[in-house]
Amino acid sequence: MVLQVQKSTYEAKTQEIAKQLLAATRENRSFFASLRDQMRWDDKLLAWAMGNPGLRVQLFRFIDCLPALRSKSEIAAHLKEYLGDESVELPAALKGILNFANPDSMPGQVAATTVATAVETLAHKYIAGENIKQVIKTVERLRKEKMAFTIDLLGEAVITEAEAQSYLNRYLELVSQLAAEAKTWTPIAAIDQANGEDIPQVQVSVKLTAFYSQFDPLDAQGSQERVSDRIRILLRHGQKLGAAVHFDMEQYAYKDITLSILKQLLMEEEFRSRTDVGITIQAYLRDSQQDLRDLIAWAKQRGYPLTVRLVKGAYWDQETIKAAQKDWSQPVYNNKAETDANFEALTQLLLENHEYLYSAIGSHNVRSQAHAISIAETLNIPRRRFEMQVLYGMGDKLAKALVDRGYRVRVYCPYGELLPGMAYLIRRLLENTANSSFLRQSLEERPIEELLAPPVVKDAEKLVKEIPASPRPRVSASSFFNAADTDYAEIEARERSQQAFQQVRKQLGKTYLPLINGEYQPTQENIDSLNPSNYTEVIGQVGLISVEQAEQAVQAAKAAFPMWQRTPVRQRAGVLRKAADLMEQRRAELASWIVLEVGKPVREADAEVSEAIDFCRYYAAEMERLEPGYNYDLPGEINRYYYQPRGVAVVISPWNFPLAIATGMTVAALVAGNCTLLKPAETSTVIAAKLTEILVEAGIPKGVFQFVPGKGSKVGAYLVKHPDVHLIAFTGSQAVGCRIYADAAIVQAKQKHLKRVIAEMGGKNAIIVDESADLDQAVVGVVQSAFGYSGQKCSAASRVIVLEPIYENFLRRLVEATRSLNLGETELPSTQVGPVIDATARDRIREYIEQGKAEAQVELELPAPDTGYFIGPAIFSEVPPNATIAQEEIFGPVVAVIRVKDFQEAIAVANNTNFALTGGIYSRTPSHIQLAQEQFEVGNLYINRTTTGAIVARQPFGGSKLSGIGSKAGGPDYLLQFLEPRTVTENIQRQGFAPIEGAD
Template structure:
C-alpha cells in the first residue's frame, strides 16, 4: 500500500485545484438529460435493458449471458428459444414489459419471432453504442464526427482471441490495411490545433492500438524467447510500415499473466536502433494491478535510458472479475486490488508520478471518472506540461459528455474506438456493459445523480485491502483444513528461472541406477531395465532394478510383519507423515517436474499440475483419514453403538506411466494413511519417477516394511502380487485389457486366503466433447485441441471424439484444423512445445496402426510433419467419422481425434453415450436446456461444461468413471479411502440389573 506521506503530498499540492476542475466537469456532464431522467415509456429497448440490469442483479447476469449467446444463434426461432430459457431462471424478476414479450409457448410463433427481432435489434443498437463500426467505411464516418467535435482517436480491431497462426497473420494484415486506408483518408483532413498540432509540432493523424498476444497464437510466458521471436518478427513489419505511413502505434495491455512478458518484449524491441528514436509509439499500464506502480517506476527508468519519450496510457483495467476468479481457482496471490477505492487511489498516485515525469513518458489518462481526469488536469496545469506530452482518453460510447467537457477546457481527447463484427466483439461489449452497470461504476453513480461532493472526494482505502493471498497452506490448528496446492505461475520470472535451473540440474543426473526398496533396504536385483527419454530415444534417464519373485515374496512378508504396528499407529501420526511428504514434494517441485518431463515426455506446465495433484492427494487424504478416524456413535438409553474403521491389510498399487507421479502418489498414500502396508509396482517406463516418490516417502518417515518400492515385470511380478493370498487390496490404473485381467485374477480364492480382495481399477475411456450451435467457438476450438492433444492424447481423460452440430460443423472443423496446425510438436523440455512424444516405440506403432485404419475408412482432415529422434506421432484429425467406426469406438491413447456430425442434441448425446466407456465428457454450449439435459443424461463420471475435459483437481473434481472405464470410487473424493478400510460396529449393553447411566444426570 502507499505510504501516508505520498497521500498527503498529493492532497497538498493538487487537491484544491482538482476539486475545482471536478466540479466544473461534473456539472457539464449533468447538463442534459440521460436515460435515468427520461420518461420510462419513451425509453428505447436498448436503454431499457441497461435500466433493468442495473436494478436487478439476477436479471443482469442472465441478460448478459443471453446477449453473449446471440451472435452464435442461427435463427430467430433459436434466439426466441434461448431468450425464454435465460429469462425463466428462478433468480430473475422480470419487468412487466419483458414478461409481455416473453408470453409465447412456441418459439416458431409470430409473437416469438417478434420478440426475437425486438431483442436482437436492441442488442445490436446497444453494441453499436460502444463499437465505432462494422467496417472501415463506418469507422471513417465515426472519425470524421469525432474530429468535428474536436477529438482524435485510436482504432482497435475487435476479436483478440487469436488461436491459429493464420489468424495471427490475418491480424497483422488487417492492421496494415487499416493503417493504409486511414492514411489515405487523413490526406483529406486539415490539420487542427490540439488534435493534429501541438507546440508547433505535427502529431500523427492516424493511430491504432494492438495487442501482442494476437501476433502469435502460442504466446506463452513459459516461452519468453520463442514468443518474443515470433511476435517481434511481426511487430517489426507493423512498425516499419507505420513509419512509412506516418501512423502511430499503441500497445494495449491484456490479462495479468501476459503483463511482464509484454513489457519485456516492448522494452527490448523499442531499444533496437531502428525503433529507438520513435516517439509515435505507446504502452499501457493498468492501475488495478498491485504491482503497477513499480512497473511505472521501472518504465520511467527505462525511458530515461532510451532517451526518446513514448506515450504511456494509464487505465484502471478491464479484467477485474476474470483476474480475481483466475487467481482464486489457481490459489495464487490476487494481482488486483480488491476495493475500487484502492484502484482509484493507486491510479491517482500513478497519474502524479507519470505526469511529473512527462519529459520521459507522455501521459495519456484513460478514465471516465471525473475526479481522475480532474486530478490529471490539475497536475498538468500546475506543472505547465506542454500539450504534446499530455492527453485525455475515453472509450467510444462511454464518456461522451466528459470528453466534450475536457475538449471545452482545451485538452486533447483521444477516443478509443473498437471496430468489427458483433460476434468477435461480444467479449468487448460484455466488458463495457459490466462496467456501465456495476454499482461501483462512476458513470452509473453519476447518472444516478449521486451527490457531487461524494463523487469527487478523494478515494478512501480501507486498511483491509492489503496484498491478500488465497491461502494454499493449511492452518496449524486442528482440525487441519485442506487447501489445494497452487500450480506454478510461469508468468513469474523468478519461478520460471527456478524451473529452468532444475531442468538443467536434473539433466546432469541422468543415467543413474535405481534399486527396489524392500523392508527398508535398497536391494540389488538380477535384472535391470533402461528408462529412456521419449523425446530423445538415445538419452538414458536411468537404469531400474527389477525384482525377482523371491524378492516379491520377501516384500510381502515384510509388509505382513509391519502391518501389526502400522495398523496400531494413530490416524493422526499416519496423516502427519503424508503432510511431511507433501511439504517435501513442494520443496522439490521443479526437480520433480523435470524428472516427469524427461522420463515420460510431459511438458513442464503439465508436469507441474501433476505434482500439485500429488501434493493434494497427500494433504486431502490425510485430512479425510482424520475425519474417518473419529468414527460415529449411535447411542441410546442402555446401549452404546460405536461405528469405526480398520485397515484391510496389504495393498498392491500398480501405477501407470501417463500420470507417473500423481496417480502413483494418490493410490499409494490412500492405502498408507488408511493403515495398510503398501507395495508400489510402477509402470516400467516411469520407474525412475516412482523411485523419486520412494525417496520422499522414506524422508517423510514411513517405517520399514510399511511402504516398499517393487519395480518388476508386470506379467510376472505383477501377476504374482495380484494373486498372492495375503493381498487384500489392488489399486490399478492402466489399460482395460490389464484391468479386466486383474479383476478376474483377484476374484479367485487362493489356498489359505481368508478374505475377498478389493479391486480399485481405472481403465481409461473413449471420451467425447459435444459442441452445439450456441457454443463459443473460440472457447470450444481451444478446449477441444487442448483436451485432444495435450500430452499427445495420452491422458485417460483425453478427448478422442468431438461431436459437432451440423449447422456449425464446417466452421468448427476448419478452425480446429488451423488451431492444431499452430501447435508446436517436439521435445517436451523445449518451452516452445505444446505437444511432445508418445511414451515408447510400442505405443507409437499401435497408434500408427489405428491411423492407418482411419485412413482406409475415414476422411483424413489433418496430419502434420513431425521431428525425428523421439517417439513422435502427428496430431491427427479425421472428419466425417461414423459413430461405429473403429477410431470412434476403441481407445487409441494417442493424438488421434475423430470429428463427427450430429443433426440435433439428442443425437449428439446418443453418439457420445454409444461406447463401452464412461469416464469423462464435455459440452460446449450456451443453451440452458442442453446443459441441464447433458448433466442428467451424458453417461460419464466427470462431465465438464464449457472447459477442457482434462485436469481434474482433488476435492473439487473427484475423478473416476463407470461402465468399462473402471470400478471403484472417485480418486480425490470423500469416499475414496473407504475402499481401503473395513467398517466395524461394536455394540455394548450398558444396563446393570435394570439400570444404566443417564447422560447428564447428577
C-alpha cells in the first residue's frame, strides 16, 4: 500500500511558506518562453537534453570528452561521431550545423566554435571562476546580494602524493587571498553576524580523499594519519586567518572513514572548541539517519557545536552502478520520493537538535527549504544555528527569495579550469535535466499542488526505520549471482580480516600431505612453503609425491571413474555448491592464506576467494544445463545428443591465482564426471591443501579427487605422458604449456584415446591511451593493471601504447602515481605493491630491468625492501615496439611506455607480439573504440577500465595465439572441453507402426 509520510505539525506552515517562495521564483517569464525568445545555444542545449533522452546521453558524453580535444577539427569530428548517429533524433538547428562533410572545412570549424562556446558558457553558469581572481569577483557580487559563500576547488583526481600536497597548498593560498580581500569588505549583518556573534566571512569546502592519494578504508589507520596531518595544517591556517572549513562527503565507500577521521580529529584539544567547522550528511543514503543520530551524540560529548550540511547527494547513479557490479546491497534509496522524505526527516532531527549541531540545508527544492523554515520558525531557533545553501548557478531565484525573507543563504561556489571541472558540470546538467528534478518540474510550470505535495513512499514506517538495502537487480536473463567481494569500508569486515590473520598465524609451519585414494599419504620428500614478504617465515611444510605415488593416484582415479561417471549430475553439482558454501564461510581465512603464501594484497586475495566460489556455483549450474543434452527426434526415430565425461583429468595449477584457478579447473573437471588429480605449483601448495580439505568436507568420494603436489619436471611430466590420463588442464608459462601440448600429442603404448589439452599461457598485454582519454581514469587504470599483485597476473598490462599528443603528460602522471604507491608486506592494509613469488622470479625480473636500461629510458625504478622478494615498480619510456621488454612476458612490476603517432599505429603495435590474451583501451572517441573492437587481437578487450579482474559469467577469460588453447574460463562453453559428445539413434518402428506422441 502506498502511504504518505505522516503529516507533521509543521506541514501547514510548510505549505504556506513554500507557496510564497514558489511565487517569488515565478515572477519572471517562464523558462521555455525565455528560451524561445533568447535562442542562446547554451540554453538550447539544455532544453534539447530535457526533451530527448537519447540526445541527452550522447550530448553529455560529448561534453565530457570536449576538454580533451585540442583543435576545432577534433571538436567537429567528435560532434559528428557522437551526434551523427542516425539513431539519435536531432533538432533542426543542431542538424543544420552538423551538415558538414569534413571537420577541417569552414562549416566544420563554425560548428565546433558554436558548440564549444555554448558548452563553455554553460560551464561558467555553474563554475564561479577559473582562477582566484575571478572567484573573488564572484563572491563580492554575491555579498552585494547579501549571500555568503563557500569555495570548492575543482581539480584533477588526486592520484599522486605530489597532487595531494598541491591540493593542500592551493587551499592554503586560497584561504590567504580570500582572507586578505575580506579585510576590505564592508560587513553585512545578514550574513556576517547572527545573535550577536560574528560568522566567518570566508569559508572553503574540501574533500578528505584529496589530502592523500592512497586514501583507502582498508587502510583506515594509515589513511587517517596521512590525512589528519594535512587537515591540521589547513585548520590552523584557517583559524589564524578567520576562515571556516567545511568537509564535503563523497562516495559511500568513504563515508564511514570520513566521519571517523573527523570525529577523532575534532575531539583533539587543539580543535575541540572550534565551531567554524562543518560536516556533510547525504539524505539519499539509507543509513544517514543513524549517522546523524551518532553525530548528535558525538556533538553532545564534544560540548561545542559544528555545522552539518544536509544535502540529498550527488552520486546516485555511480552508487547504484557500483553496488550492482559488486553484488552489494544498494546504499541509496531507490527513488527520489524516498530521498525527499528522508531529507525532511533529517531536517527535523537536525533542527530539533540545534543546540548541538548547526544546520545548513542544501537544496533547490522549494518544499525542502520551506519545510526547514517552518521548523525553525515554529521552534524559534536562533538565526546563528541554521542557514540555507544552494549551488552556484542553480536555484538563483530561490536564493534571492530566501534572502528577501531575511534568512542567511550560502552559495556553494566551485572554481577551477574547465578541464578538471567537467565532471562537476556533468553532475549539474544531469540534475537539471532529470525528469524527477524539482528545478526541471518547476521550470515546466507543473501545478503548484503537485510541486509542493509531501513526498510519497510505499511504506513510511519502514523508511524511518531504515529500509534494508535491496540486492542488485539482474541485468540479464541469467539466474547466476556472483559472490560479493568483502566491503572493507565496513569496520566489521576489517576486524574479521585481522582476526583471520591471527588464527592463520597460529597454524603456520604445519605439514600438508598428498591425498591419494581418499587417504593422506606420507612422503619421502618435503619442501617448505615460504612467505615471499618475509622469506624467513615458513607457511607450511608440504610432502611431495614420488613417481610411484603418482602412479597409485592415477590408478585410484581410474578405478573410481565408473562410479563417478554414473553419479547423477545433480549430486556432483551438489558437492560443488557445498564447497562454495564452505569457502564463503572461510572467506577471511582463505584470503589470509593467499596473502601469506603468495604475497597477494588483502583486497585482491579476497576477490580471488570470490572467483573460486563463483567457479563452483557457475560450473554446477552449467553442468545441470548441459546434462539433458538435445533431442532431434523424427517420426519413427529417436535421436539423442548428450555429453559424457572423458576419464582421468590432470590439473596443473599456477601459483599466482592459487585458489581461484586451481578451483576453477578442478571443479570443472569433477562436475563433468572426470576423476581429477590436482598438481599445484610448488610455491602455493598450502592453499591447494586448503582447497583439498574443502572438497573432502564437501563430500567428494574417495578416489575421485587426488591432491598430488610434486615436482613439475618429474611428477608433472609423468602425469602428462601417462596413457591413462585423458585430459590436462594447465595454466602457467608459455614454455611449459607448449611442452605439455607436445608431450600430450604423443600416443603412448596402450593408450586408446587422444588427450585433450586446455592451456592458458600468459600474455604481453597492452593498454592503448589515445588523445581523447580521461587521463584521471587512464592513469589509475594503468597503475592498477600493471602493478596490481606486482604485475604477476597473466592479464597484467606490461605495455602502454600512448598517442603522441598526450604522451608526455600521461607519462608524467603515471610516474608520479606509481611513485606514490606503498610497497611492503601484503599483510599490511596500506600495501599496494607486494613481493614477487620467489628469488628466481626476483632475479629474472632484475635481469629484464637491466635489459630495459639498454633499450629505453628509465623513468622510474623504486627502491625495494630486502626482507622479502621485493622488486620496486619500474617504468621505461621511449621503448621501441620490438624491444625485449616490449615483447617478452616479464611477469613482474615492469612497464614499457611506447609512443605512437596515431591510433592505427597503436593497434598495429599492440598486435605485434606472439600473445593475445588481454588488451585495453582508454578513449572517448567512438570510432577508435569501434576499431579496437574489430582489430585488437586479444581474447579479452577492456574499454575504459582495467585489464585485470575478470569476473565469472561476466567476462569469461582466455586468449589465443600463444596465450592459450581452449574456451574461456567462466564462460558458457568451458565445460564442453571436459566432456565428449555422443549421439544415440533408435529406430522405434515395429512392423510399420511406431508410438505416436500424445496418442491414447
